[in-house]
Amino acid sequence: MKDIGESKDQQLTVALRIRPVSDAEQEEGATIAAHRLDEQMVILMDPLEDPDDILRANRSREKTYMFDVAFDYLASQAEVYRATTKGLIEGLISGYNATVFAYGPTGCGKTYTMLGTDKEPGIYVRTLNDLFRAIEETSDDMLYSVSMSYLEIYNEMIRDLLNPSSGFLDLREDSKGVIQVAGITEVSTINAQEIMELLVKGNKQRTQEPTAANRTSSRSHAVLQVAVRQQSRCRDVLQEVRFARLFMIDLAGSERAAQTQNRGQRLKEGAHINRSLLALGNCINALSDKNGAKYVNYRDSKLTRLLKVWYRIPHVAPARSGSVKKNLVNVSYHIAQYTNIISDLRCEVQRLKKKIADQSSRQLTSERADIRHVQAEVQAHSSQQSRAETDQLREQLLDAFRQQMVIRRSLLELENSSMEIQIDTSKHLLTIADWEQEQSKHRRKWQAERKKESLKKDESEKDSDSPESPPDSNESQEVRLAREALVTLTAEQKKLQRQKVLLERRFLELRDQARRLEELLHRRGSSDEQREVLGLLCKVHELEMENTEMQSHALLRDSVIRQKNLVVQRFEQHRHLCDEIIQQQRQFMDDHRLLVPPRLQELYDVYMRELDERKLERAVALDKVTSRQTVQDGSLPKISLHGHGRDNVQEVDSDQESVRNASSDNRRAQIKARRHTLPPILPEDNNRVFKNSPHARQMRNRTVVTPPPIHINGKGSREVSHSVSSHLDSSPESSEAGADVLLSRTGEIRPSNIVVKAARRRSKALEVEALRLAPPPSPLDPKKQKSTLSLTEAPRRGLPVRRPELRHATSDDNLSSSTGEGPNLQATWTRPHQRQVTTKNQTPRENDFETRRKKRRSRSFEVTGQALPQSKTAAAQRFRPLDSTSDPHLHINRQAPVHRHQYRAVPPIPKVRAPLVSQPTGDVSDLQVCPPPTLIPDLCLPPLCTGFHADSSTAHLNKRGSHLRQPQPLLYINNTGNSSQRARRH
Numbered sequence: 001m002k003d004i005g006e007s008k009d010q011q012l013t014v015a016l017r018i019r020p021v022s023d024a025e026q027e028e029g030a031t032i033a034a035h036r037l038d039e040q041m042v043i044l045m046d047p048l049e050d051p052d053d054i055l056r057a058n059r060s061r062e063k064t065y066m067f068d069v070a071f072d073y074l075a076s077q078a079e080v081y082r083a084t085t086k087g088l089i090e091g092l093i094s095g096y097n098a099t100v101f102a103y104g105p106t107g108c109g110k111t112y113t114m115l116g117t118d119k120e121p122g123i124y125v126r127t128l129n130d131l132f133r134a135i136e137e138t139s140d141d142m143l144y145s146v147s148m149s150y151l152e153i154y155n156e157m158i159r160d161l162l163n164p165s166s167g168f169l170d171l172r173e174d175s176k177g178v179i180q181v182a183g184i185t186e187v188s189t190i191n192a193q194e195i196m197e198l199l200v201k202g203n204k205q206r207t208q209e210p211t212a213a214n215r216t217s218s219r220s221h222a223v224l225q226v227a228v229r230q231q232s233r234c235r236d237v238l239q240e241v242r243f244a245r246l247f248m249i250d251l252a253g254s255e256r257a258a259q260t261q262n263r264g265q266r267l268k269e270g271a272h273i274n275r276s277l278l279a280l281g282n283c284i285n286a287l288s289d290k291n292g293a294k295y296v297n298y299r300d301s302k303l304t305r306l307l308k309v310w311y312r313i314p315h316v317a318p319a320r321s322g323s324v325k326k327n328l329v330n331v332s333y334h335i336a337q338y339t340n341i342i343s344d345l346r347c348e349v350q351r352l353k354k355k356i357a358d359q360s361s362r363q364l365t366s367e368r369a370d371i372r373h374v375q376a377e378v379q380a381h382s383s384q385q386s387r388a389e390t391d392q393l394r395e396q397l398l399d400a401f402r403q404q405m406v407i408r409r410s411l412l413e414l415e416n417s418s419m420e421i422q423i424d425t426s427k428h429l430l431t432i433a434d435w436e437q438e439q440s441k442h443r444r445k446w447q448a449e450r451k452k453e454s455l456k457k458d459e460s461e462k463d464s465d466s467p468e469s470p471p472d473s474n475e476s477q478e479v480r481l482a483r484e485a486l487v488t489l490t491a492e493q494k495k496l497q498r499q500k501v502l503l504e505r506r507f508l509e510l511r512d513q514a515r516r517l518e519e520l521l522h523r524r525g526s527s528d529e530q531r532e533v534l535g536l537l538c539k540v541h542e543l544e545m546e547n548t549e550m551q552s553h554a555l556l557r558d559s560v561i562r563q564k565n566l567v568v569q570r571f572e573q574h575r576h577l578c579d580e581i582i583q584q585q586r587q588f589m590d591d592h593r594l595l596v597p598p599r600l601q602e603l604y605d606v607y608m609r610e611l612d613e614r615k616l617e618r619a620v621a622l623d624k625v626t627s628r629q630t631v632q633d634g635s636l637p638k639i640s641l642h643g644h645g646r647d648n649v650q651e652v653d654s655d656q657e658s659v660r661n662a663s664s665d666n667r668r669a670q671i672k673a674r675r676h677t678l679p680p681i682l683p684e685d686n687n688r689v690f691k692n693s694p695h696a697r698q699m700r701n702r703t704v705v706t707p708p709p710i711h712i713n714g715k716g717s718r719e720v721s722h723s724v725s726s727h728l729d730s731s732p733e734s735s736e737a738g739a740d741v742l743l744s745r746t747g748e749i750r751p752s753n754i755v756v757k758a759a760r761r762r763s764k765a766l767e768v769e770a771l772r773l774a775p776p777p778s779p780l781d782p783k784k785q786k787s788t789l790s791l792t793e794a795p796r797r798g799l800p801v802r803r804p805e806l807r808h809a810t811s812d813d814n815l816s817s818s819t820g821e822g823p824n825l826q827a828t829w830t831r832p833h834q835r836q837v838t839t840k841n842q843t844p845r846e847n848d849f850e851t852r853r854k855k856r857r858s859r860s861f862e863v864t865g866q867a868l869p870q871s872k873t874a875a876a877q878r879f880r881p882l883d884s885t886s887d888p889h890l891h892i893n894r895q896a897p898v899h900r901h902q903y904r905a906v907p908p909i910p911k912v913r914a915p916l917v918s919q920p921t922g923d924v925s926d927l928q929v930c931p932p933p934t935l936i937p938d939l940c941l942p943p944l945c946t947g948f949h950a951d952s953s954t955a956h957l958n959k960r961g962s963h964l965r966q967p968q969p970l971l972y973i974n975n976t977g978n979s980s981q982r983a984r985r986h
């Protein structure tokens with residue numbers, strides 16, 4: 001007990017509770033002696049005060065006491081608990097020991113305050129309820145174990161109230177000085193209700209005896225011990241364990257023997273109770289002494305001995321340390337315990353890992369979802385970017401394709417222009433070569449004359465007077481113009497070559513670029529479908545390129561065929577003339593009864609036999625069939641007009657058909673491309689190759705310029721329906737009017753056709769010549785010829801076997817030189833014709849030149865005659881040999897030189913241009929169109945070309961007439977740079 005004025009840090013709290021007056025006391029007339037003045041102050045009235053005692057009158061006997069807290073009879077059990085014990089629970093679970101006991105005289109209400117009733121539980125139950133609640137609140141971090149024991153000290157004997165049969169128990173002190181009740185029952189529970197039941201059960205076992213002061217007087221000290229062991233859930237090597245005990249003691253009531261009137265056993269019990277209480281009081285007084293008592297006698301009673309343990313704790317001895325210390329014990333564990341700790345720690349680690357893993361998993365799942373979202377966005381972005389890049393690459397590839405197409409077409413235009421220049425150059429070279437050849441002959445003639453004259457004159461005079469070289473004749477206007485044109489054409493050709501080199505270089509660059517882009521696109525293709533589309537795109541481009549080349553080749557072939565056709569026409573025209581001449585000469589000889597030389601008669605018989613056998617006619621028919629079959633087979637790409645409404649037009653233009661096919665191919669490519677994502681290649685202009693240059697426009701409009709119309713009896717070729725003339729009539733007018741252009745439709749004559757082969761060989765040899773061929777003036781009256789050569793008219797003068805279609809090429813010169821008859825007869829039927837062809841404007845020199853040329857042609861025809869199988873041996877004996885054999889081309893009777901000549905003479909790609917035969921001479925255009933060029937295979941007359949020169953009435957033919965004996969300038973027309981020199985050299 002402490003005075004009121006002591007510090008709040010006191011470790012001992014004293015509370016006073018005043019119970020209500022019992023019924024028995026009220027019946028006895030008892031008065032209240034103790035009054036609670038306030039929360040801490042209580043006044044006790046002197047129960048022995050006598051108002052009648054004058055000597056003690058005015059002497060105050062009341063005593064006032066101060067407590068930590070004071071309760072009157074109105075105080076409830078809860079109020080007493082909260083004010084005295086509740087505050088100890090926090091210290092208990094923190095490791096602080098505590099003791100609550102009720103002290104007072106018997107019957108004052110100690111048991112009621114500590115144990116209470118079922119309706120009004122006392123401090124025991126309330127304390128345990130709050131203790132378990134506090135433990136539960138902190139169980140996550142701390143591990144608790146609570147045990148409880150309940151005993152009584154009766155007459156200095158200890159008895160287990162939870163197990164009364166166990167007898168009296170002894171107090172024992174271990175090596176550490178801790179007092180233990182040996183054999184006491186400790187109950188581990190956390191259920192307050194269960195504790196209450198145990199306490200009630202145990203309290204029934206408590207020794208109670210009715211006394212005069214209390215009917216249920218407790219004759220023993222009841223001690224409820226609650227031990228709390230706690231440790232952290234985090235296991236460690238140095239595990240901190242907190243152990244605290246709470247003693248709640250219901251002391252036996254002190255009593256006065258006089259008042260209790262106990263006797264015997266009760267008196268003896270009272271004596272033990274008072275002694276133990278006295279010992280307890282002494283210990284308390286000793287512990288609470290400020291001066292610090294050096295010795296506390298706990299051995300006076302078992303109660304103090306039991307409580308010694310607690311009071312030995314410094315915190316319950318404020319006189320000694322002044323503070324309360326926790327009961328902390330550092331437990332040293334053995335190895336086995338360490339193993340358990342490690343195992344527990346491992347489990348804890350696993351648990352924490354699992355917890356972390358779960359959290360990480362949830363977080364990872366969330367993060368993965370976020371990552372997937374981000375990846376999807378990035379992928380979408382990259383996909384979009386990749387698509388844009390792919391589109392850009394595709395556009396670049398398409399642009400490269402387009403540029404390649406443009407360059408390819410430009411190259412074709414250049415090639416075409418180059419060919420034109422080549423042909424023009426060849427023409428001019430021929431002109432110059434002919435002139436130079438004439439000059440050379442003139443010089444030789446002059447030298448021969450000079451030599452002849454020198455034989456007649458004195459050598460001295462000759463040497464002094466004769467000039468060294470003949471005077472050169474002035475160049476004609478044609479030659480001068482040819483030379484000027486050659487310079488211009490050569491420069492133009494070089495310019496074209498430079499442009500061509502640049503374009504080819506650019507084309508190669510674009511092609512490499514396209515390949516790289518194609519490979520890049522192929523690698524970037526994300527799927528097989530895209531790669532397939534890309535492959536198709538490139539394939540479309542390749543096909544388009546091939547189509548362009550095929551168009552070009554088709555045009556060129558068509559032009560070649562047309563040119564050959566033109567040559568054949570001319571050849572046939574001339575052959576008709578020859579036939580007519582033969583017939584008329586024969587008629588003339590018959591009319592005048594002229595003698596015919598045997599050799600001439602022999603040749604004429606051969607000629608007529610060929611007509612009778614109709615071999616040539618059959619060859620023509622075969623050629624027609626072959627040509628038609630070629631058309632049907634369509635060995636070349638079918639070329640038709642581009643546009644609508646032309647399907648009913650049977651005569652379609654081959655080149656336009658090519659264009660239409662190209663367009664159709666493009667449309668198919670577009671359709672194919674539209675099936676996929678990639679756009680198709682759209683050429684800017686399918687006909688761009690023919691777009692710019694005048695020649696290209698000409699090609700586009702008509703594609704190939706064909707010779708002027710060759711009318712039959714003054715009619716257009718359309719009027720000659722289904723005739724052989726249709727094979728030859730390919731004039732622009734007829735074509736544009738929808739005429740049947742058979743050759744242009746067929747495009748090419750089959751190589752298997754031997755007739756066509758022969759015609760081709762001849763035409764190749766003559767095609768360039770035909771370009772510069774003037775209309776062949778006939779020695780006959782053109783009007784007459786027109787009528788006699790008509791295919792629609794019957795042969796005149798009743799010639800028995802005359803078939804105009806099979807007229808053989810010959811000439812009057814040929815006949816005259818091959819007869820070998822006397823001068824009269826020869827002059828009778830040869831010379832007059834020779835004179836007839838001499839123009840009035842020709843000079844004597846020119847006439848002489850023409851005469852010699854005709855002689856050479858006649859000799860060449862002699863060679864032709866040697867080719868005839870029937871007369872080969874005889875002719876070889878009869879005809880004199882050729883003047884010169886140095887020139888291999890003079891071996892006309894051998895085909896090889898002729899063929900070589902033809903090949904060398906024919907430019908690689910003939911010019912597509914209106915031929916010179918369109919000269920408005922009038923007569924030529926009126927010539928009848930002859931059957932298609934053909935040869936009788938049995939005859940095999942390659943030198944038939946010599947007949948082409950039979951007409952010596954024009955300068956052109958005169959020029960051409962020399963090529964059979966002289967080196968041919970035509971051999972070098974492909975070599976424009978050296979042609980002139982080489983021609984001069986020869």
Ligand SMILES: Nc1ncnc2c1ncn2[C@@H]1O[C@H](COP(=O)(O)OP(=O)(O)OP(=O)(O)O)[C@@H](O)[C@H]1O
Nearest residue numbers: 019020106107108109110111112214217218252253
């Ligand atoms: N505050 C109170 N309110 C009502 N009744 C009370 C109160 N205190 C005590 N009593 C009654 O007084 C009587 C005596 O009480 P109690 O037995 O608790 O006294 P005690 O001090 O324990 O006696 P003892 O020392 O002899 O055991 C009991 O019948 C009890 O019910």
